[in-house]
Each structure stands twice: as C-alpha cells, then as structure tokens.
Amino acid sequence: MDIREYQLSDIPAILEISRRTWGGYDQLPYELDELIANPNSFLYVIEYKGRIVAFANLNVIDGGKTGWLEHMRVHFRYRKRGFAWAMTQHLLAEAEARNLNRVRLTTAIENEATRQIATQIGMHQVLQMKLFWKGNYRGIRWKDDSVPIRACNSDEAYDFLNANPDLTTDGIVVYYWHAFDLTRELFSSLSNKFRFWRTEETGQGGALAFGYSQIFHDAPMWASTIYALDVPSFYSALSHQLQVAKEEQAEGMLCFHSPPFQAGGEIPGLKRGTFASSLVLFEKRRPFLSLQK
Structure with a gap:
C-alpha cells in the first residue's frame, strides 16, 4: 500500500x-x-x-x-x-x-462509518446544524413575509453574527458542508459568489440568510444557510430563500439552519418528499497522532 x-x-x-x-x-x-x-x-x-x-x-x-x-x-x-x-x-x-492547530470534518449524522473514525482518532463533536434537501419545491405556495427581509452586504452579514454570538457555536460558521471561523475576511471572500439577506432591524429577534447557486448533477441547485434568533424570523427567511431558489430556476434546494427550528413543521409542501438530516462537525486539537486504532 x-x-x-x-x-x-x-x-x-x-x-x-x-x-x-x-x-x-x-x-x-x-x-x-x-x-x-x-x-x-x-x-x-x-x-x-x-x-x-x-x-x-x-x-x-x-x-x-x-x-x-x-x-x-x-x-x-x-x-x-x-x-x-x-x-x-x-x-x-x-x-x-x-x-x-486543529483538524475538523463534517458529515451527515447518518454516516456511522465516518463518525466512528472521528471518534477513534480522538475527535469530539463541536456542533450540529439541521439540513433539508427539497426537489420539486416549485409547487409550494406557502409564503411568510411577516418579518421584512432585505439584501445586505458581507460586512452586514458578519456584523449580524458577531453581534449575536449565541447563533454560532465557538464562532464557527457553517455553509454547504463547510465550517469556518467567523471573521470579516471570511464573509468578504464569500461575497464573490454568495448573496446575503437579513431581517430589518426591529430590536427583537432577527435572521441572516446567505446562499449561492451551484451545479448539482448537471442541474442548478440553490444552497443556503439560515441563522435565526426567533421562529417568525426563521420562517420569513426560509420563505424568502424558497422564493430566491425559484428566481434562480434551481431544480432543488439544500438548506442548513439553526437547530431549534423545524423546516417542515406545518409548512404545506415541505412535509413530504423532503430529505431531512443534520450536519455534524468534529474537531481534534494537537497532538493529532496520540491515539491508535
């Protein structure tokens, strides 16, 4: 070998x-x-x-x-x-x-093989983010605009998460299957292909959403992340992301979101045919080779 x-x-x-x-x-x-x-x-x-x-x-x-x-x-x-x-x-x-300083990996919670290896090498679980994949979503008529959503820039996106540290575990930002430290430089680099939205400032609650269009098996897919402080803001952000996915003519939508919320719930059209799971982030700090199989 x-x-x-x-x-x-x-x-x-x-x-x-x-x-x-x-x-x-x-x-x-x-x-x-x-x-x-x-x-x-x-x-x-x-x-x-x-x-x-x-x-x-x-x-x-x-x-x-x-x-x-x-x-x-x-x-x-x-x-x-x-x-x-x-x-x-x-x-x-x-x-x-x-x-x-450290090694990290993410996997789906169902991936027992990867989770087992992560445990065997001494990694520990840092966080979970819920996710769902929905194809054939264009027929969803549900809409929630109870909390106004507006486009924002990368600096505003960073400022929102930085001002609400409880939204990110240890200051780690998740998007797609990746996890990075929360920095202004990170969001500046994401602005090359991501778009950002946040709720209007009302003094209570709020949400940040960011996403981008990518090719998944020769078809466009909308991939987004939602960080929300309260239920109304989460549903308004989710409704808005579904609309953006339609505007992008995406064939499907993959969404990562804060653990307390349910993307399916009572939303018509998201109850059936939606794959729901969780992303799990593992981490190990130096020394890396202290454990054996």
Missing part, C-alpha cells in the same frame, strides 16, 4: 470511485477542478497492487490554523479493509507536519 499525493493520471480512477459513492450522487466530480486548483488543498491517493483504491483531501483553512479533512472515498470493492483508517492517519501526520 502506497499513500502519495495525487497525479494527473489518477484523475480517471478518482472519478470512477466517486461515481460509485453515495449511490451515484457524489458531488465531488463537480468540485474536483476547483479542489486541485486550490494551493492550500492537498489531495492524496492510496495505490494498492497497482490500483487507486482510495483518496482524501487535506484543505488548510482559517489562515493556516485548521486542517479540513474532506472527500474521503474508498472504492466499493475495497471497503472495510482499513484503507480509510490508513488514509486518516496519513492526513493527521500531514496536519502535524504543517503545524496546524
């Missing part, structure tokens, strides 16, 4: 593994070009008997503080043979060598 940095000749094998992951719905093929173009991203493969059987990526974020463990994939014929564990140990060694 040889663990090494990827080569361009490995790309077909990486894509083949990805196509057989998550029932064929792996998003990685649509993100691979951006991933390998990122100078802070380090993609590794496992070569076993002349074949690429696994890969994973270490992304250095938060100004060099955090090693983001992502895109762990093992060929379906080679699972449960220890390749995921070997790759995880390699990523931890790389994080140690780069003097990173």
Whole structure:
C-alpha cells in the first residue's frame, strides 16, 4: 500500500470511485477542478497492487490554523479493509507536519462509518446544524413575509453574527458542508459568489440568510444557510430563500439552519418528499497522532 499525493493520471480512477459513492450522487466530480486548483488543498491517493483504491483531501483553512479533512472515498470493492483508517492517519501526520492547530470534518449524522473514525482518532463533536434537501419545491405556495427581509452586504452579514454570538457555536460558521471561523475576511471572500439577506432591524429577534447557486448533477441547485434568533424570523427567511431558489430556476434546494427550528413543521409542501438530516462537525486539537486504532 502506497499513500502519495495525487497525479494527473489518477484523475480517471478518482472519478470512477466517486461515481460509485453515495449511490451515484457524489458531488465531488463537480468540485474536483476547483479542489486541485486550490494551493492550500492537498489531495492524496492510496495505490494498492497497482490500483487507486482510495483518496482524501487535506484543505488548510482559517489562515493556516485548521486542517479540513474532506472527500474521503474508498472504492466499493475495497471497503472495510482499513484503507480509510490508513488514509486518516496519513492526513493527521500531514496536519502535524504543517503545524496546524486543529483538524475538523463534517458529515451527515447518518454516516456511522465516518463518525466512528472521528471518534477513534480522538475527535469530539463541536456542533450540529439541521439540513433539508427539497426537489420539486416549485409547487409550494406557502409564503411568510411577516418579518421584512432585505439584501445586505458581507460586512452586514458578519456584523449580524458577531453581534449575536449565541447563533454560532465557538464562532464557527457553517455553509454547504463547510465550517469556518467567523471573521470579516471570511464573509468578504464569500461575497464573490454568495448573496446575503437579513431581517430589518426591529430590536427583537432577527435572521441572516446567505446562499449561492451551484451545479448539482448537471442541474442548478440553490444552497443556503439560515441563522435565526426567533421562529417568525426563521420562517420569513426560509420563505424568502424558497422564493430566491425559484428566481434562480434551481431544480432543488439544500438548506442548513439553526437547530431549534423545524423546516417542515406545518409548512404545506415541505412535509413530504423532503430529505431531512443534520450536519455534524468534529474537531481534534494537537497532538493529532496520540491515539491508535
């Protein structure tokens, strides 16, 4: 078994593994070009008997503080043979060598294999965010504009979360399947592709929403995050995001939101055909290699 940095000749094998992951719905093929173009991203493969059987990526974020463990994939014929564990140990060694302060990863709460590995290497759960995926949402007639929503810029978005620290666990911001430290620089960088909205300032409650359109299996998808202080603001922000998704002509909507709220609830059209889950964020601080399997 040889663990090494990827080569361009490995790309077909990486894509083949990805196509057989998550029932064929792996998003990685649509993100691979951006991933390998990122100078802070380090993609590794496992070569076993002349074949690429696994890969994973270490992304250095938060100004060099955090090693983001992502895109762990093992060929379906080679699972449960220890390749995921070997790759995880390699990523931890790389994080140690780069003097990173911590490593983090996110996964769906149903992903027991990843959660088990995270626990085995000494990671602890930092936070959960609820999420839902809804296709065929355009027929939803429900609308809630009880709390006015307006567009805002990245500075206003940062200021809203910074002024309401209870909304973010340890100052960590979640969007899509990512988690970053809350900084003004982060929101400035997000403004390249994200749009931001917040409720009007009333002195009570409030919500922030931000999202962007991306391609998911050759079709546009709207991905958004909602942080809300109260139920009316949450539902108004959610209603607005559904409308934005329609305006963007997205085929589906993926929404991450604060744990206290229910996206389905009594909303007509969101009760059925909606996949609901939770994102779980794990973290481990140095030293990274203190535990063994």
